[in-house]
Each structure stands twice: as structure tokens, then as C-alpha cells.
Amino acid sequence: MSKILIRGAKVLGGDVQDVLIDGETIAEVGTGLSAEGATVVDAEGRILLPGLVDLHTHLREPGREDSETVLTGTRAAASGGYTAVFAMANTHPVADTAGVVEQVYRLGKESGYCDVQPIGAVTVGLEGKKLAELGAMHDSAAGVTVFSDDGKCVDDAVIMRRALEYVKAFDGVVAQHAQEPRLTEGAQMNEGVVSAELGLGGWPAVAEESIIARDVLLAEHVGSRVHICHLSTAGSVEIVRWAKSRGIDVTAEVTPHHLLLTDELVRSYNPVYKVNPPLRTEKDVLALREALADGTIDIVATDHAPHPHEDKDCEWAAAAMGMVGLETALSVVQQTMVETGLLDWAGVADRMSFAPARIGRASGHGRPVSAGEPANLTLVDPAYRGVVDPADFASRSRNTPYEGRELPGRVTHTFLRGRATVVDGKLA
Amino acid sequence: MDTQQYDGDDARPVLEAPDIARVLTRIAHEIVERAKGADDVVLLGIPTRGVFLARRLAEKLESITGAKIPVGSLDITMYRDDLRLKPARAIGRTEIPGDGVDGRLVVLVDDVLFSGRTIRAALDALGDIGRPRAVQLAVLVDRGHRELPIRADYVGKNLPTSLRETVKVQLAEEDGRDTVLLGTRTAS
Amino acid sequence: MMRHLISAADLTRDDAVQILDTAEEMARVADRPIKKLPTLRGRTICNLFFEDSTRTRISFEAAEKRLSADVINFAAKGSSVSKGESLKDTAQTLEAMGVDAVVIRHGASGAPYRLATSGWIDAPVVNAGDGTHQHPTQALLDAFTMRRRLVGRDEGLGKDLAGRRITIVGDVLHSRVARSNVDLLHTLGAEVTLVAPPTLVPVGVETWPCEISYDLDRVLPKSDAVMMLRVQRERMNAAFFPTEREYSRRYGLDGDRMAKMPEHAIVMHPGPMVRGMEITAEVADSDRCTVVEQVANGVSVRMAVLYLLLGGNESATPATGTTRTEENK
Numbered sequence: 001m002s003k004i005l006i007r008g009a010k011v012l013g014g015d016v017q018d019v020l021i022d023g024e025t026i027a028e029v030g031t032g033l034s035a036e037g038a039t040v041v042d043a044e045g046r047i048l049l050p051g052l053v054d055l056h057t058h059l060r061e062p063g064r065e066d067s068e069t070v071l072t073g074t075r076a077a078a079s080g081g082y083t084a085v086f087a088m089a090n091t092h093p094v095a096d097t098a099g100v101v102e103q104v105y106r107l108g109k110e111s112g113y114c115d116v117q118p119i120g121a122v123t124v125g126l127e128g129k130k131l132a133e134l135g136a137m138h139d140s141a142a143g144v145t146v147f148s149d150d151g152k153c154v155d156d157a158v159i160m161r162r163a164l165e166y167v168k169a170f171d172g173v174v175a176q177h178a179q180e181p182r183l184t185e186g187a188q189m190n191e192g193v194v195s196a197e198l199g200l201g202g203w204p205a206v207a208e209e210s211i212i213a214r215d216v217l218l219a220e221h222v223g224s225r226v227h228i229c230h231l232s233t234a235g236s237v238e239i240v241r242w243a244k245s246r247g248i249d250v251t252a253e254v255t256p257h258h259l260l261l262t263d264e265l266v267r268s269y270n271p272v273y274k275v276n277p278p279l280r281t282e283k284d285v286l287a288l289r290e291a292l293a294d295g296t297i298d299i300v301a302t303d304h305a306p307h308p309h310e311d312k313d314c315e316w317a318a319a320a321m322g323m324v325g326l327e328t329a330l331s332v333v334q335q336t337m338v339e340t341g342l343l344d345w346a347g348v349a350d351r352m353s354f355a356p357a358r359i360g361r362a363s364g365h366g367r368p369v370s371a372g373e374p375a376n377l378t379l380v381d382p383a384y385r386g387v388v389d390p391a392d393f394a395s396r397s398r399n400t401p402y403e404g405r406e407l408p409g410r411v412t413h414t415f416l417r418g419r420a421t422v423v424d425g426k427l428a
Numbered sequence: 429m430d431t432q433q434y435d436g437d438d439a440r441p442v443l444e445a446p447d448i449a450r451v452l453t454r455i456a457h458e459i460v461e462r463a464k465g466a467d468d469v470v471l472l473g474i475p476t477r478g479v480f481l482a483r484r485l486a487e488k489l490e491s492i493t494g495a496k497i498p499v500g501s502l503d504i505t506m507y508r509d510d511l512r513l514k515p516a517r518a519i520g521r522t523e524i525p526g527d528g529v530d531g532r533l534v535v536l537v538d539d540v541l542f543s544g545r546t547i548r549a550a551l552d553a554l555g556d557i558g559r560p561r562a563v564q565l566a567v568l569v570d571r572g573h574r575e576l577p578i579r580a581d582y583v584g585k586n587l588p589t590s591l592r593e594t595v596k597v598q599l600a601e602e603d604g605r606d607t608v609l610l611g612t613r614t615a616s
Numbered sequence: 617m618m619r620h621l622i623s624a625a626d627l628t629r630d631d632a633v634q635i636l637d638t639a640e641e642m643a644r645v646a647d648r649p650i651k652k653l654p655t656l657r658g659r660t661i662c663n664l665f666f667e668d669s670t671r672t673r674i675s676f677e678a679a680e681k682r683l684s685a686d687v688i689n690f691a692a693k694g695s696s697v698s699k700g701e702s703l704k705d706t707a708q709t710l711e712a713m714g715v716d717a718v719v720i721r722h723g724a725s726g727a728p729y730r731l732a733t734s735g736w737i738d739a740p741v742v743n744a745g746d747g748t749h750q751h752p753t754q755a756l757l758d759a760f761t762m763r764r765r766l767v768g769r770d771e772g773l774g775k776d777l778a779g780r781r782i783t784i785v786g787d788v789l790h791s792r793v794a795r796s797n798v799d800l801l802h803t804l805g806a807e808v809t810l811v812a813p814p815t816l817v818p819v820g821v822e823t824w825p826c827e828i829s830y831d832l833d834r835v836l837p838k839s840d841a842v843m844m845l846r847v848q849r850e851r852m853n854a855a856f857f858p859t860e861r862e863y864s865r866r867y868g869l870d871g872d873r874m875a876k877m878p879e880h881a882i883v884m885h886p887g888p889m890v891r892g893m894e895i896t897a898e899v900a901d902s903d904r905c906t907v908v909e910q911v912a913n914g915v916s917v918r919m920a921v922l923y924l925l926l927g928g929n930e931s932a933t934p935a936t937g938t939t940r941t942e943e944n945k
Contacts, residue, residue: 191819196820197820198726199747199750315722316724518637520641
């Protein structure tokens with residue numbers, strides 16, 4: 001593989017430096033590096049970040065290849081600046097055996113656009129009743145370290161306790177989709193002023209918060225680490241903040257859409273805004289931003305959830321929950337966190353690369369931009385302004401809530417172990 | 429009010445209050461004469477100004493015959509043939525006197541007779557309400573330009589007009605004064 | 617008025633008064649030998665009912681037929697909808713057949729709004745009840761009934777319900793009737809109080825333009841109209857209240873409670889009534905109860921709505937509602 005010289009980028013938003021990639025690794029970082037024998041990427045005014053890592057992606061394969069495949073999903077990931085994604089287990093069949101996780105892992109290898117780290121189901125068939133073979137999935141070629149029934153909550157306290165304990169044997173982590181099922185029967189949107197008016201079944205904040213409270217206490221009791229998926233309420237932030245202050249080993253993620261959108265948008269009854277957990281209120285959005293800034297929330301994860309057109313082009317109640325997010329995540333974070341002054345680019349690198357790689361134990365990702373490290377890098381043009389057009393997406397699905405919205409920033413280049421997957425904003 | 433614009437300078441009265449009173453008196457006498465006593469006459473005014481004219485005619489008939497004449501209103505909005513050419517409009521009041529119209533002589537009363545389409549609609553509306561012995565038509569002004577085979581039985585004033593001209597009837601009950609104005613349509 | 621009627625909240629005071637005034641004229645048609653107007657001759661209206669509701673469907677059908685519209689009834693049961701055809705496909709099929717307006721009843725809140733705004737079809741949409749969201753023609757017929765009884769048939773013309781005290785009792789949480797009535801009655805100047813056990817009041821109700829009370833007996837003496845909502849027995853199983861008997865004792869309207877209402881006050885119910893649950897037979901059959909009148913008024917109000925939406929080349933606005941123009945004399 002030839003050499004690539006990234007010239008004049010602000011590394012993590014800081015000093016302007018040149019970065020020389022040789023083969024799969026970063027050979028040198030400095031100023032005035034020689035371009036001899038290297039392809040030059042002029043990065044003036046751009047930000048260089050470690051390749052982004054998404055701890056929460058739905059790639060849909062196997063089973064729902066009409067909405068996404070590993071190939072289209074990883075192409076979308078690369079377009080969004082990601083070099084590694086964790087693929088959620090709620091496929092058909094469910095990723096609850098070594099066989100399924102190995103299949104997804106292999107498909108990721110074949111795609112070549114970004115690394116795919118399968119997540120294993122906590123319970124068989126996501127049914128919350130019987131532990132899946134967590135150890136076998138860990139020991140498989142996929143080397144699963146993150147386990148989640150995402151889409152469903154591990155609501156049985158005993159099953160959750162056992163899972164938290166069991167994965168300690170191989171440094172695994174359970175990522176909980178916090179949703180008390182009885183409190184959310186028939187739930188269609190955030191329960192509050194808007195749901196009362198629209199007559200849509202309410203998804204109360206307490207259904208998320210009560211599970212988080214229980215699980216941090218369980219994690220403390222058994223001395224395990226626990227990860228909370230897509231935190232969405234101000235109350236959840238308070239609970240996680242309290243848990244961390246007590247020294248409980250809890251980490252938490254927030255999605256880009258929960259950092260930007262509120263339940264007021266549901267007034268349109270447009271199912272493109274239907275998502276689980278639901279869009280909350282302005283107060284929640286502000287609390288989530290603050291928590292991401294102060295580290296209470298550790299990472300941004302997309303919860304990229306592709307759905308075919310017909311599952312959104314219908315009445316609200318009949319529509320599927322979820323939004324695509326890989327290709328807009330960084331722009332939304334730039335708008336909500338960087339341009340508001342809450343987070344600098346080094347902070348973005350931490351929340352979207354270092355920390356998620358650490359939580360998921362993704363070796364080779366989320367590494368510093370320095371000599372000798374794997375050349376997993378993302379180059380961003382923060383001055384870019386563009387209107388989101390789903391037709392431009394690499395994802396097979398178009399269910400974005402940002403259609404027609406102007407968002408800042410654009411990923412111009414993505415490098416996966418020295419190989420450019422995105423060049424000048426286009427998939428290579 | 430009419431949505432048309434009238435040229436204020438140009439509009440000139442062709443009938444004043446005393447004229448209007450006089451022609452209504454004459455029409456009342458003609459009705460009594462033709463109906464041989466007005467025993468079974470029912471007056472139905474077409475909203476808005478036809479209703480006021482019908483009430484005035486009823487008073488005059490009463491003073492001539494000494495008998496109370498039933499008077500009501502007949503809204504034709506729902507029977508118009510041009511509903512789809514304009515926005516839906518508020519409908520007027522239809523008020524049929526207590527004994528109904530079956531077997532009686534109904535005199536329809538309107539302010540201006542022009543294309544005849546209103547009267548066509550009124551005849552349709554009347555047909556859904558009952559079966560009069562006969563229907564007659566009284567108008568304050570007949571300005572010509574009929575588009576249907578309809579004529580008035582009682583006419584206050586025949587007023588030959590061009591299509592560029594406008595005829596506007598004002599009555600004290602609605603407009604504060606009695607007058608008929610002839611004007612020119614402004615371009616718009 | 618708008619092109620569609622989706623929510624009572626979309627109506628201005630003048631829109632609502634115009635509908636009620638028009639409905640008064642429509643009501644007179646019912647007293648004539650020929651109960652029919654030629655107004656919507658040649659127009660086709662589809663009653664698209666994804667949810668069973670014989671009485672609402674029949675009321676719309678009567679209104680449509682009295683205006684001489686051609687009526688197509690489409691019930692979801694036994695149709696292609698149960699075979700998985702979507703709302704969008706169904707609506708587009710109907711429009712391809714030349715339907716001029718769609719009256720839709722749907723179990724999903726917001727389905728009529730989607731139909732009207734998603735670009736699937738061009739035809740005007742009238743909401744005949746969607747999920748637990750809105751039922752605007754029910755609110756209009758209720759307001760019509762109140763205006764007639766509390767203000768007067770002729771005296772009420774052009775007037776709203778300013779200062780009237782309306783109490784709505786029962787399952788507010790699951791009621792599109794309650795939501796529509798709160799919106800419309802507030803627009804018409806009435807003071808609305810909702811009475812229900814706290815379990816049957818939605819979280820977020822505090823922004824609604826009304827008062828909330830858990831004590832029926834305290835509210836009754838200050839009510840000009842009391843509207844009882846249907847309470848389904850199944851709610852008991854979801855722990856919204858302990859037993860039917862306890863519900864009736866605290867929130868049901870019986871003869872003793874009715875006696876606490878002012879002399880002139882009326883009892884309303886959108887039907888169908890659950891006798892013995894929210895209302896006793898004694899109250900339901902009393903002459904203060906307007907249930908039967910509400911049914912008759914429903915036809916007049918729906919005629920008015922259909923006329924104002926479809927009677928012209930565009931829907932009526934209070935400002936353009938005028939007397940005849942000269943060209944057509």
C-alpha cells in the first residue's frame with residue numbers, strides 16, 4: 001500500500017500538523033513532512049479525528065436485507081466517518097448463537113468499508129427468559145464483548161443480574177435497552193403535553209429511568225460494568241450522574257437525534273419522527289447535551305435503524321420505530337455540541353471514538369493520532385453547510401428525520417487501516 | 429354585500445324612496461286584481477332584499493284587503509347552478525309560513541330580475557317544499573338580459589341596461605335608505 | 617374554513633359559528649316533505665371506515681344523501697385492508713375512482729391528518745374520529761345541541777357559548793370526544809371542566825384550556841351542561857378503577873346527582889351509553905337528557921360541514937359568505 005500525506009489538518013481540532021500514512025499505520029505526525037512518494041490530501045481548514053466508532057448500529061442482515069445489508073450499512077458508516085460499528089443483535093435470526101455472530105462478522109470483513117463487531121443477544125430470541133450462549137459468542141471468531149437485547153429490555157431483574165455477573169468472566173458488558181415493558185404497553189411517543197393533545201399512547205420517562213436505577217444498583221451489587229443504550233431523559237442523566245459519583249461502573253450513550261429533536265415534531269404525525277426511545281422535550285435535550293459535555297454520558301451512538309419506505313409511509317401507529325443516523329451523526333454533534341461551545345473537537349474524538357472503542361473493547365480503534373497507531377482516521381470539513389438529501393445516502397434506507405434540514409460539516413475522507421474508504425466526500 | 433365594485437361617481441339613482449313606495453303600492457293592487465282578492469296568496473321573498481320587499485308588499489296587501497297575508501323567505505343558495513364556480517357561501521334563511529304553500533298562490537318577490545337563474549333555483553327550491561296552486565313573480569326592477577325562459581308577472585320598473593352597467597338596490601332595512609342605483613362596472 | 621376538517625382545534629370562532637348557523641338552516645330541511653337538497657349532486661363522497669361505528673357512518677351517510685351526493689361506503693372489515701393493503705393504497709384507489717371527498721374513521725390517531733397532508737390524495741378529508749385524538753363533527757353537534765338548549769334556536773344564531781359552564785365526565789384519557797369538545801368549547805367561549813378519576817386523565821392535561829376536577833358533586837351545581845362519556849368495562853381490568861360499582865358511585869350520574877344540577881342544565885352523552893355504568897336509566901330517559909336530539913343534530917351539523925367544504929369550488933370562509941352577486945339575479 002502506498003503512502004498518503006494528510007497535509008495541514010487540525011489534529012483533534014488542535015495544532016495544524018501533517019500526518020503521513022504508510023501502509024496500514026500512521027508513520028509520522030509533524031510539520032513540514034515530505035510528500036515524496038505519497039498521495040497528498042490537502043487538509044487545510046479541516047479537522048482530523050480518529051476513525052469514529054459506533055457502539056449501536058442496526059445492519060439488519062441477516063433477515064431484513066430490504067432495509068439494510070452489512071455492505072450498504074458499512075458503506076453508510078464509512079460515509080459518516082466511521083471505521084468500526086457494533087452491529088445489534090435483533091436480526092432474523094437473532095444473533096444469539098456463535099453461528100450468527102460469525103456470519104455477521106464475516107460479512108463485515110468482506111465488505112471492507114469498516115470493521116463490524118457483532119453484538120450478541122443477552123437472552124435467547126431476545127425473549128428475556130433464558131441466557132443466550134454468551135461465552136460461546138465471545139469465544140467465536142467474532143469475539144463478542146458487548147451483549148444486548150436492544151429493541152427489547154432485559155426486564156427480568158434476575159436475568160439481568162445473572163447476565164451482568166456472567167460476562168465478567170471475559171470482560172464483557174451488557175448494554176441495556178432501558179424500557180419497563182408494562183409502563184410502555186401501546187406506547188407511541190413521549191408521554192407529556194404533546195401526547196395528551198395528539199391522543200398517542202405515552203412512553204413515560206419513568207419507564208426508562210426506573211430500569212436504569214435498578215440496573216446501576218444491580219451492577220454495583222455484583223461488581224459488574226453496565227452500559228445504558230440511548231439515554232433520553234433528564235431524569236436518566238441524574239441517575240447516571242449519581243451512580244458514577246458512587247463509583248458504579250456505568251457508561252451511557254446518547255443518540256444524535258435525542259441531542260437535537262423534540263416531541264413537538266410529532267405534531268406532524270410523520271412517522272419519520274417515530275423512534276424508540278421517543279423524542280423527548282426541550283428540557284431533556286438540553287440535559288442530554290450538558291451530560292455529554294460533562295462526561296456523565298460517555299458516548300454518542302447512532303442507533304442507526306434503517307426501515308424500508310413502506311414502513312414509514314403510513315399512519316403513525318402502523319409505522320416502524322427508528323431512524324437512520326450513520327451519515328448525519330457527526331454533523332448533528334457538530335451543530336448541537338461543537339457550535340454551541342459545549343464540546344471541542346478533542347471532546348468529539350473522545351465521545352465518538354476513544355470512549356466507544358474502550359467500552360466495546362474494540363482493539364485498533366479509538367487510538368490516538370500518533371506514529372505507530374493503526375491509520376483509522378476521519379477528516380472533517382467543519383465549514384461545510386449542506387441540506388440533507390436522503391437520495392445521497394449510501395444506506396439502503398431513507399428514513400432520516402433531517403431531510404431538508406441544513407446541517408454543518410462534512411466527512412471528506414475516511415481511512416480504514418490506511419485505505420481510503422471515502423475520498424472527497426465520496427465512497428471510494 | 430356584492431363583491432362587485434361600483435363606481436361611486438358614475439352611479440345615479442333611477443328610483444328614489446317615493447318611487448319605490450309607489451311601485452310597491454301598484455304591484456299590491458295588481459296582485460289583488462289578478463288573484464281576485466288575495467285570499468290564498470303567500471309572499472315569499474328571496475334573501476336578502478327580496479324578503480324586505482315581500483314584507484312591505486304584505487303590509488300594503490293587508491291595508492287593501494284588510495286580511496293578514498302570510499309572508500316568508502325562500503333561500504336559493506343550495507339550488508344555485510353556479511355553486512362550483514365560487515367558494516361555498518353562507519346560506520340564507522328559509523322561512524315558510526305556518527300553513528305551508530300547498531294549494532296556494534305563491535308570489536316570489538325579488539329586487540332585480542336579470543339572467544333568471546335565481547328564479548329557476550327558487551322554483552326548484554319551492555318544488556321541494558310543497559305544491560302551490562300557482563307561482564307568480566314580482567320584482568322591483570327588470571333589467572333584461574334573460575338567459576332562461578322566465579318573465580315577471582309584476583314589475584316595478586323596466587330598466588333597459590347594457591351588460592357593462594350595474595343595478596344596485598338599496599333598502600332602508602339593510603342599507604339605511606331606499607334607492608335603485610344605475611352605475612358602470614369598473615374594470616377589475 | 618380549511619380544505620379539510622381534521623381537528624376541532626383548527627376551527628376559529630367564526631368558522632365554528634358559521635357551521636352552527638348553517639346547521640340550523642340544514643335542520644329545517646328535515647322538517648320538509650322532501651328532505652333533500654340538490655347541492656352536492658354529482659359529487660361522490662366515500663365513507664372510509666377502518667373502525668366499526670354504525671351510528672357515525674349512518675349519520676354521515678344521511679347527511680351526504682340529503683345533500684344529493686353519491687355515497688360509497690367502505691368498511692375495512694372483509695375488504696382488502698384486512699389483507700394488508702395500506703391506508704395509502706386504499707385512499708389512492710378511491711381517488712382513482714373519482715371520489716370527491718373522503719370521510720375517514722380510523723383507529724390510529726393522526727390517520728386523517730396523514731391522509732390530508734402526505735400528498736397521497738387531493739380530495740378533502742373529513743375526520744369522523746381517529747384513535748384517541750379528535751372527533752370534530754361530534755364536538756360540533758354537541759356545541760350545536762348546547763347552543764339550541766342554552767341560548768335558543770333563533771336567539772343562538774350568530775352567537776357562541778360565551779360564559780356557559782360545561783362539565784365533561786368520564787374516560788378523558790381514551791376519549792377523542794373529550795379532546796374535540798375541550799378545543800371547540802373553549803374556542804366558543806365556554807368554561808370547560810373535566811371530571812374523572814386521576815387515572816383516566818392524560819399526563820400533560822395541564823396545558824389544556826380547561827379545569828380538572830376529581831369531585832363530580834362539587835362541580836354539578838355550577839354546570840349548564842353535563843356531558844357523560846362512555847366508560848368501557850374493560851378499563852377495569854387495566855386497573856384504571858377498581859370496580860364498576862365504585863366507578864358508578866364516584867363518577868356516575870344518577871337521579872340524586874342530577875337533582876344537584878341547576879334547573880336549566882342538560883345532560884348529554886355521545887352514545888352509545890353504558891347504562892348502569894356512567895349513567896342510570898332514570899337519567900338517560902329523563903327529558904333533560906339530549907341523547908336523541910344529539911343524534912338528529914349530528915345529521916344537520918354534518919350536512920353543514922360537507923356543504924361548507926364541498927359546496928363551492930373552494931371551502932367557505934366567514935368573510936366570503938355573502939349574499940348573491942348581481943350576475944346571477
